[in-house]
Amino acid sequence: MFRFALALILTLTLAGAAAAQQAIRINGPFDPGRLTSSEKRLVQAALAHAGTYDALLDGAWGRGSQGALDQYVRETTGSRTPTWRDVRSLMRGFEAERQGSGWVPVWHPDWQVYHLRPDGILQVQNVGADTRYYTPDASFLLIAQPTNRRPDDLHATFLADARTDRDPYTLRTDSRMITAAQLRGGRHTYLRSDRQDGRWMTHTLVADDANQARLQLVAASFARRNMGDIAPGTGGVIAALLGGSGPARPEPDRPATDDGRGDVSLEDALEGALIGAITGLLNRDRDDRAPVATPVPAPLPDPDRGRRIATGTFVNTTDIVTTTRLDRVCDGVRIAGGAALVRVDVDRDAGVAVYAAPGRSDGWVPLDDGTPRRGDGLALLTRVGRDGDARTTRGRILREITGDGIFLVEAAPEARGAAGAPVLSSEGTLVGLWLEDRAGDGLGETVTPDRLARALDGMGVPFRRGGDRRGIGADARSAVVALRCDRR
Incomplete structure (x- = not known):
């Protein structure tokens, strides 16, 4: 007994x-x-x-x-x-x-903001002033982004994409903004912006259902003072419940900071669509920050020499518009399985390059004469293989920016060779070009039609705006060509 x-x-x-x-x-x-x-x-x-x-x-x-x-x-x-x-x-x-997930405390001393973060499962990427943490499959994303002005526009963007059958949570004060919602695509999001000394620090979290618990823990952990670690330590009731002494406590008096050193184990590849979508939206506010140097992508490795690496579109019978990526990485450019092209000019600010082809093309695409709007349906055309058919990928505009800006497109074209692919309206007019897909995540940015028109005007390249197009027909498909690097 x-x-x-x-x-x-x-x-x-x-x-x-x-x-x-x-x-x-x-x-x-x-x-x-x-x-x-x-x-x-x-x-x-x-x-x-x-x-x-x-x-x-x-x-x-x-x-x-x-x-x-x-x-x-x-x-x-x-x-x-x-x-x-x-x-x-x-x-x-x-x-x-x-x-298992390597949860650590994070303290931003310049912003007086604290939170927890699962560093053990995250990769890290620094882009300008932003620091991005994400799982390899992009199912969980956290972005720390400083801005010079109150980020109402960013919060409004996520609210606009929230499910209408779920009530989002919002808080707006002079020093703090919070938005929590479930997006129409099924993802969960939490945005928190804190003001310190006249500037703002925004933390954006997005997660799928499997990572909603981690998002909720990060959201609950935010504080305006350094709260320290959450390890159970070596004594007390909780440590005893866990089995005695409890696990070792890693550096309890030295909370982690977002210093960009990437002290977690990182993979080489970024997969999934989430990070491209959200970072694209965040990048729209880059003009509100102090100027930063734009990272220059590394040149393509030698194995890509001679391979199809981009898509081009005839905007008249002889001139092909594509991305400036080709000018950076290629000794020369030719149509896949066809003739070498002559470089006309590049506009690096717009990300647009133009090459002239020998002979004449029967198909070409006019530029759109309107202003794209959020939610508009779009199509990307890429040509698969040397003599393959043009492949159509449907998408939509996630957010439009007028004037000199760029807008984010939701789509997932074939990864290899998608750069420079034409983004077409439902009428078959050229809305923009699919620019650098550096993350390989199937989402991209494109210049606005007005910016593209100014770039072509500056290069002296003739083009037409609008027209009598009725959908994406054979003439638009014949205007799309696969491009590859040519050996010197």
Whole structure:
């Protein structure tokens, strides 16, 4: 009988206050008064990751925290009274996530902003002043972006793409902006912008369903003071519930910072469509920041010499418009399986290059004479193989920018050779060119028709705007050619 009774009681010998020295029955009711503030914060973090807690990780145990634990227990066991066994199960599951995903504290001293981040599963990329963290499949994305002005436009963009059957959460004050919503495409998003010394720091999180729990944990962790680590340490009730001493505590007094050094293990390739979409939207506000140097893409490796690497479009009977990528990486350019081309000129600001072809083309495409709008349907044409048919990929405009700007297109053309592909309206007119697809993620940016027209005018290349086109016909398809680098 004595041994049986011992099996029902877990005795936790704790260092600290006398009240915490008492034995805790593993099947007894949970008592938050037995936890320190740091331990309560750790339980809140576990509940946030479990999806039942959406308030701050402040270590203050109130009705919200208790309600989140009650909900977790009801959903997992059906019970209405949480026990220490339930808390142990919760914390063991979260500890596996904490260690497996490499959760670390992040403190931005210049912005006085703190949050948690799962560095163990993230790759990192620095683009100008932005720092982007993402999973290899782009199912989870976090972008830290400083701006000079209040980022109302960015928050409005995500709200405009929110599902109409779900109520988004918004907060707007003089020093803080928050937008949380589920997007029409099924992704979950959380934007937080904090003001410090007249400038703003925006954190953008986007995640699929499988990573919604991680998004919720990051969102709940934001604070305007350095909150430190969430490791259970080597003593206390939570460490004892986890099995004694608890796991090693990695550098508890040195929170990670976004210094761009990339101290996580990174893969070489970026896959998936998410990062291209969101970073494209964020890049629209780049003129509001201090000037930064634009990274120059590395030249293509030798194995790509002689291969199809871009798409071009005749805008008249002899001139082909494409991306400036060819001018950067090729000794010469020719139509795949055909004649060598002569370089006419390039406009690097617009990302447009023009080459002249010998002979005359029966097909060519006029420029669109309107202004593209968000949600407009588009088509990308790419020619597959040396003599293959033009392949059509449908997409839409995610966001339009007038004047000299560029707009983001949602589509997924064949990766190799898609750069420079024509983006056509439903009438078959040229809206723009699919520019550099550096991430290989199937989303891209294109210059506006007005900017493309000015670039062609500056090069002295004749073209036509508008016309009597009725859809994307054979003439548009015959105007699209596959281009490749020619050997010197």
